[in-house]
Amino acid sequence: MSLPIIAFDLDGTLVDTAPDLIATLNWVFAERGLPPVTYEEARSMIGAGVKPLLKRGLTAQGITLPEPELEALYNTYLERYAAHIADTSRPFPGLIAALDRLEADGYSFAVATNKLEWLSVKLLDELDLSRRFKAICGQDTFGVPKPNPEMLRKTIAKAGGDPARAIMVGDSEADFRVAQNAGLPVIAVDFGYTPRPVQEFGPDIIISHYDALPGAVAELTAQFAKV
Template sequence: MTPVRTVVFDLDGTLVDTAPDLVSALNFVLDREGMAPVPLDSARNMIGAGARRMIERGLEVDGRAASLAEIDRMTADFVDYYGAHIAGASRPFDGLEAALDDLAGRGYQFAVCTNKLEWLSKKLLDELGLSGRFSAICGADTFGVSKPDPAILRQTVARAGGELSSTIMVGDAGPDIGVARRAGVPVIGVQFGYTQVPIADLKPDLLIGNMGELPAAVESLTSRRSTIKKSI
């Protein structure tokens, strides 16, 4: 049987523009600690490595040191606040649903592989009416590993019922490129997400500037992979 063709997406900065609600949660925590808020534009690139790392980056901006116990407490506060306000201003990136419809019509299935907690990921996608589109939604706590560890991508694909040999990754930052490379999966970089290092510098297989370009990019990589297999 031919394996199901699977497109695996990062979540924050790839599927959904979550920055407004994530930064709001960060600033809630910083305010409780007596620190100034971080502007949305400069905080966007703090996103992508999980809540704890986002708080650590927020503390770094203020030049403040904190103990592990303090960071644990702030992370718990962040998650509680964010969970209660998860889709206040977060929205799918323009063209996402049309792109998914197009690819689904071509026989692709979808999964999410994120460093966000699984329950938060599912809640966000539920509230946006998107979760039913994905065969698997996996987070940093699902398998006990985070991107770029390739185990999280391998197990996400397995949970979706796919195979790595017919999988393409889509993401916006270093952990996404890294997990794809380590798992031996082609990767598409999106130029509208959250990253401290420009996505082009990370050398994904293809770059897209908007979701309208996604179906053609996926088909291009699928065709390229098929051609390589036939030549071997």
């Protein structure tokens, strides 16, 4: 029986993207004469895509922009962020070694993120990570974002896997919900961006470092074998 595909979230799971996302947020705010958002406050706003990040940043300061102005801010953000997407963003500690070990064991990987696909590919290209994933899919790839289970199922299928036999790895509520909605197990990393403890979302396994990922994957794979 084939091994399950491992589908990863991107921001806050594979890569610590907060420094570049927040630097871009405060740069576009400064360009519009708006006050900055603190790093810690902005970190918990990451995870649903750029436009929600902008809206959360504005809301935190009691600012509401008309839709045309928000759209202009969004476009400015995308242009700036794309140019600085990997200035300081880096894979989380232990990720590369964990992927090497799992790949040697025969596992394949995919990315299922609410980041736009082209930005996801660009980031992973610049970090020399794209080649490791059979599919890199964003909220726009299939027209549905997480936690819609079709986003995860279609990502797994695109990676050549069985949508009924896969493992999700993520850090946010959307990651846990998409896996649960698709009837798949989920591994939570507790070093991501969600402001709530990951235990509250009921993941199957929680890890605090990527050193623990191969063991967690092996445990869930064994459960598939029993079905």
